[in-house]
Amino acid sequence: MASAQDIKLPAGALAHQVSLSTSPSAVLHSPLSSFGTSIPRAAAASVSAKQLKPFATEDVKILLLENVNQTGRDVLAGQGYQVEFLKTSLPEDELIEKIRDVHVIGIRSKTKLTARVLKEARNLIVIGCFCIGTNQVDLKYAADHGIAVFNSPFSNSRSVAELVIAEIVVLARQLGDRSNEMHNGTWNKVSNKCWEIRGKTLGIIGYGHIGSQLSVLAEAMGMNVIYYDVVNLMAMGTTRQVATLEDLLGEADFVTCHVPELPETENMIGQKQFEHMKTGSYLINASRGSVVDIPALVQAMRSGKVAGAALDVYPNEPAGNGDYFTNDLNSWAADLRGLKNIILTPHIGGSTEEAQSAIGVEVSQALVKYVNEGTTQGAVNLPEVALRSLTMDQPNCARVIYIHQNIPGVLRKVNEILGDHNVDKQMTDSRDDVAYLMADISDVDTVMLKDLYERLEGLSSRIMTRILY
Numbered sequence: 152m153a154s155a156q157d158i159k160l161p162a163g164a165l166a167h168q169v170s171l172s173t174s175p176s177a178v179l180h181s182p183l184s185s186f187g188t189s190i191p192r193a194a195a196a197s198v199s200a201k202q203l204k205p206f207a208t209e210d211v212k213i214l215l216l217e218n219v220n221q222t223g224r225d226v227l228a229g230q231g232y233q234v235e236f237l238k239t240s241l242p243e244d245e246l247i248e249k250i251r252d253v254h255v256i257g258i259r260s261k262t263k264l265t266a267r268v269l270k271e272a273r274n275l276i277v278i279g280c281f282c283i284g285t286n287q288v289d290l291k292y293a294a295d296h297g298i299a300v301f302n303s304p305f306s307n308s309r310s311v312a313e314l315v316i317a318e319i320v321v322l323a324r325q326l327g328d329r330s331n332e333m334h335n336g337t338w339n340k341v342s343n344k345c346w347e348i349r350g351k352t353l354g355i356i357g358y359g360h361i362g363s364q365l366s367v368l369a370e371a372m373g374m375n376v377i378y379y380d381v382v383n384l385m386a387m388g389t390t391r392q393v394a395t396l397e398d399l400l401g402e403a404d405f406v407t408c409h410v411p412e413l414p415e416t417e418n419m420i421g422q423k424q425f426e427h428m429k430t431g432s433y434l435i436n437a438s439r440g441s442v443v444d445i446p447a448l449v450q451a452m453r454s455g456k457v458a459g460a461a462l463d464v465y466p467n468e469p470a471g472n473g474d475y476f477t478n479d480l481n482s483w484a485a486d487l488r489g490l491k492n493i494i495l496t497p498h499i500g501g502s503t504e505e506a507q508s509a510i511g512v513e514v515s516q517a518l519v520k521y522v523n524e525g526t527t528q529g530a531v532n533l534p535e536v537a538l539r540s541l542t543m544d545q546p547n548c549a550r551v552i553y554i555h556q557n558i559p560g561v562l563r564k565v566n567e568i569l570g571d572h573n574v575d576k577q578m579t580d581s582r583d584d585v586a587y588l589m590a591d592i593s594d595v596d597t598v599m600l601k602d603l604y605e606r607l608e609g610l611s612s613r614i615m616t617r618i619l620y
C-alpha cells in the first residue's frame with residue numbers, strides 16, 4: 152500500500168478538467184511542512200486533522216482583486232498558496248486573461264463575473280466575494296459548472312447600519328450643505344427645515360441583517376421604526392412590520408433601502424413610489440444602485456417632495472479610485488451633484504477597518520476549507536455539505552467530491568463505483584439543478600484512486616470530480 156505522500160495521479164487529475172495541463176503537479180501529497188509555523192486560525196483549530204490537499208499547496212493559484220484586506224491575504228498566503236493581489240478591479244478583457252490561470256478568485260462588488268468571463272475560467276473551482284452582495288457573480292452559471300461561491304453574510308452589516316444612522320442626522324440637519332458653505336467661506340446659520348430625529352419615523356425596506364441592526368440603533372435614538380419585507384420577520388424592540396411598500400412610504404419620514412439586487416428590486420423606488428412618500432421626507436440608499444430610479448429621485452428633489460437623500464451606490468461604479476463620478480459614468484451624475492442636501496458617498500457602507508478585517512478572515516477561511524477539504528458550508532450557490540476531517544491515523548484515506556447534475560439515478564451509479572471501496576462516511580445534498588456528494592473512502596492506493604477518478608469522470612451526470620487526500 153502506498154502512503155499518502157507517494158500516491159501519484161496523472162497531471163490535472165484533481166482539477167476539474169482532466170485535460171488541464173496547467174495543473175501544477177502530478178504529485179498529490181499532504182505537505183504538512185508547507186504550513187510552516189504561522190498556521191492560520193482555521194487550520195490551527197484542528198491540529199490532529201489530516202490536511203487534505205487538492206495538489207501541492209504552493210501550486211494553488213489565487214487572484215485577489217479590489218484591495219482585499221491584508222487579513223485575508225495572510226490566511227491564504229499562510230497556506231502556501233500563490234497569491235496575486237491587485238488593488239483595483241480589472242476590465243473584462245484583462246480579467247479573462249488572468250482568470251484562465253487561477254483556481255481561486257477573490258473579489259468585492261466591482262468585478263463582474265459573468266457567464267462570458269467564467270466560461271474562460273477553466274481551472275476555477277471557487278469564488279470568494281469579500282463582501283455581502285453576490286449580484287456581481289452569475290451564481291447559476293457558476294453552480295452549473297461546479298464553481299462554489301462564498302461571501303461574508305454579515306461582517307459589514309454594523310458598519311452600514313452606523314453609516315445610515317449618521318446620514319439620517321446629517322440629512323435632518325442639512326449638515327452637508329452647511330459644511331460645504333463653510334468650506335467656501337460662507338457663514339449660513341439657519342434652523343428652517345432642520346429637525347431632530349427623535350420621534351420621527353424610519354421606514355426600512357428589507358429587514359435583513361442590516362435593516363434589523365439599523366432598527367435597533369434607530370430606536371435607541373428615539374425614532375419610531377417600521378419596516379417592509381417580502382418575508383414575515385420578527386420585529387426587534389418595538390418596531391412594526393407593515394403590509395405593503397406603499398404603507399411604509401406613506402408613513403415614514405426617512406425611507407432607507409436594504410434589499411439585495413434582484414429583478415424584483417430593480418427601480419423599486421421610482422416616480423410612483425416618490426408620489427407615495429410624505430412631502431419633505433428623505434431617501435437613503437446603501438443597498439445597490441439598481442434599486443432607486445435616479446432621474447426620478449432628481450425630479451422628486453427638485454419638486455421639494457423629497458427634502459434630502461443619501462446615496463452610497465450607483466448603477467455604474469468605477470473600477471478604482473479617481474475623478475470618475477461624471478456623466479461619462481452615469482448620465483445624471485451632474486444633476487445629482489447640483490442638488491441641495493444630498494450626500495453622495497463612493498460605496499463605502501462596509502468600508503471600515505473592523506468590517507474589512509473580519510471579512511478578510513471569514514471569506515479566506517471558507518476558501519481554504521473548500522480548497523483543502525471540499526466543505527461547502529456557507530456557499531451561496533451550492534448545497535451545503537461537510538464531513539468531519541480525516542485524521543492523521545487514517546493515512547490511506549481519500550475524500551471524493553463529485554459535483555453532478557441533480558437527475559434521477561446518479562447516486563446509484565456513483566455508489567456502484569464507490570461500492571468497490573470501503574466508504575467510511577458519505578454525505579450528499581442538492582440545490583436546484585446541482586448535487587454535491589462527498590465521501591471518505593479508506594484503504595485506497597494509487598491505482599484505485601486513478602480508476603475511481605476516471606470512472607466518476609466518465610458518468611454523463613458529472614460536473615466536476617475532485618479527489619483530496
Ligand SMILES: NC(=O)c1ccc[n+]([C@@H]2O[C@H](COP(=O)([O-])OP(=O)(O)OC[C@H]3O[C@@H](n4cnc5c(N)ncnc54)[C@H](O)[C@@H]3O)[C@@H](O)[C@H]2O)c1
Pocket residue numbers: 283284304305307308311356357358359360361362379380381382409410411412413415416437438439463464498499500501502
Ligand atoms: N453599501 C454597502 O457598502 C453595502 C454593504 C453591505 C451590503 N450592501 C447591500 O445591502 C443589501 C442588504 O444587505 P443585508 O445583509 O441586510 O441582506 P439580507 O439578505 O440580510 O436582507 C435583505 C432583506 O431584503 C428582503 N427582500 C428581498 N427582496 C425584497 C423585496 N422585493 N421587497 C422587500 N424586501 C425584500 C429579504 O427578505 C431580506 O430580509 C445587500 O444585498 C447588499 O447589496 C451594501
Ligand SMILES: O=C(O)CC[C@@H](O)C(=O)O
Pocket residue numbers: 259260261281282283284285307500501
Ligand atoms: O466592499 C465592497 O466592495 C462591497 C460592499 C457591500 O456592497 C457588500 O455587498 O458587502
